[in-house]
Amino acid sequence: ELKVEQNPLFLSMQEGKNYTIYCNYSTTSDRLYWYRQDPGKSLESLFVLLSNGAVKQEGRLMASLDTKARLSTLHITAAVHDLSATYFCAVDRGPGSARQLTFGSGTQLTVLP
Amino acid sequence: NAGVTQTPKFQVLKTGQSMTLQCAQDMNHEYMSWYRQDPGMGLRLIHYSVGAGITDQGEVPNGYNVSRSTTEDFPLRLLSAAPSQTSVYFCASSRQLGYEQYFGPGTRLTVT
Numbered sequence: 001e002l003k004v005e006q007n008p009l010f011l012s013m014q015e016g017k018n019y020t021i022y023c024n025y026s027t028t029s030d031r032l033y034w035y036r037q038d039p040g041k042s043l044e045s046l047f048v049l050l051s052n053g054a055v056k057q058e059g060r061l062m063a064s065l066d067t068k069a070r071l072s073t074l075h076i077t078a079a080v081h082d083l084s085a086t087y088f089c090a091v092d093r094g095p096g097s098a099r100q101l102t103f104g105s106g107t108q109l110t111v112l113p
Numbered sequence: 114n115a116g117v118t119q120t121p122k123f124q125v126l127k128t129g130q131s132m133t134l135q136c137a138q139d140m141n142h143e144y145m146s147w148y149r150q151d152p153g154m155g156l157r158l159i160h161y162s163v164g165a166g167i168t169d170q171g172e173v174p175n176g177y178n179v180s181r182s183t184t185e186d187f188p189l190r191l192l193s194a195a196p197s198q199t200s201v202y203f204c205a206s207s208r209q210l211g212y213e214q215y216f217g218p219g220t221r222l223t224v225t
Contacts, residue, residue, distance in 0.1 A: 004155070031211065042203065043156075043216040088155055092211065098163070099211040100171060103155025 002027045004091050006104035013079050014112055021107045023072040023089035031092035032072045033101065034063050036085045043088065047074075079111045115139050117217035119204050125223045126194040134189040134220050136204030144207045145187040146171070146214070147179065149200040156203060162187055163210055194224045 003026040013019050023032070031050055035043040047056040049065035049072060056063050060083065062075045072089055086108045090101040120135045138145065143164045148156035148171075158171030162181040176198060178190040187206075191198060201221050205214040 033213065035216075042218045045213050045215070048213050090155070095211070098161070098169065100158050100161070101156075101214070102172075103157070105153060105155050 002029070002091060002093055002102045004089060004102050004104040006087075006089055006107050008107060009105060010108050010110075012110045012112060013076075015080055016078050018078065019076050021074040021076070021087055021109075023074070023091075023104055025070050025072075025091045025102075027070075027093075028067070029070075029091045029094060030067060031099075032065050033090040033092075034072070034074055035088045035090065037088065037106070038085050046087075074107075076109070079109075081111045081113060084109055084111045117204055117206050117215055119202075119217040119220050121220060122218065123221050125225065126191070127225055128194060128196060130194050132191050132194065134191075134202055134204075134222075136187045136189065136217060137185050138187075138204075138206040138215075139185065140206060140208075140215070141184060142206035142215075143184070143209050144212070144214075145181065146205050147177070147187070147189045148203045148205065149173065149198075150203060150219075151200050159189065159202075191222075196224045198222065199224045 005024045034046040047063040052067040054065045060077045065072045086106045088106045090103045093100045117138045146161035147159040157173050160179040162168045204217040207214040
């Protein structure tokens with residue numbers, strides 16, 4: 001059974017600081033997704049990582065995937081208040097499981113002024 | 114393009130009642146899915162469909178039924194609501210299996 005662990009679960013950071021959210025998963029996978037959710041809202045796709053070594057960047061967020069270590073990171077550079085949200089990683093279980101996604105529990109990020 | 118739409122936005126049911134949550138997409142996506150989100154947890158897959166007429170179970174299918182008679186619509190039926198089904202339900206779609214999923218706005222369901 002695929003397990004997906006995110007840490008930290010809660011993160012308060014000061015504006016302007018850098019931080020990294022980690023997503024570890026327990027079985028082989030070649031695809032990983034990052035989503036953002038604002039309170040009471042739906043999920044918004046941030047990044048799709050499709051291969052080992054994939055790196056994607058958008059604004060102050062950068063995501064990477066290491067399939068050998070079964071680890072993805074979401075790095076936040078010079079945080080701003082607008083980045084406050086909950087961030088989820090979701091791991092693709094592969095074609096044998098109809099590519100179902102298993103989600104992590106989420107990291108609730110609060111950026112303080 | 115409306116994307117993925119869901120109705121209703123909020124619903125309160127009594128234990129034992131049945132209801133259908135509606136989901137529709139206008140992107141001609143083959144793959145559609147239903148998730149539930151409970152506090153402090155990520156999303157869990159209930160049922161999914163890889164095309165019209167084809168559905169399959171996800172991680173937590175008990176107490177729910179689905180059908181897919183058209184590409185656009187994927188309703189989720191609660192047969193006999195239980196308090197354990199109190200949750201936020203999200204519908205999602207993607208072009209095909211293994212592609213990025215787009216989520217609807219969600220339905221907040223409370224079962225008393």
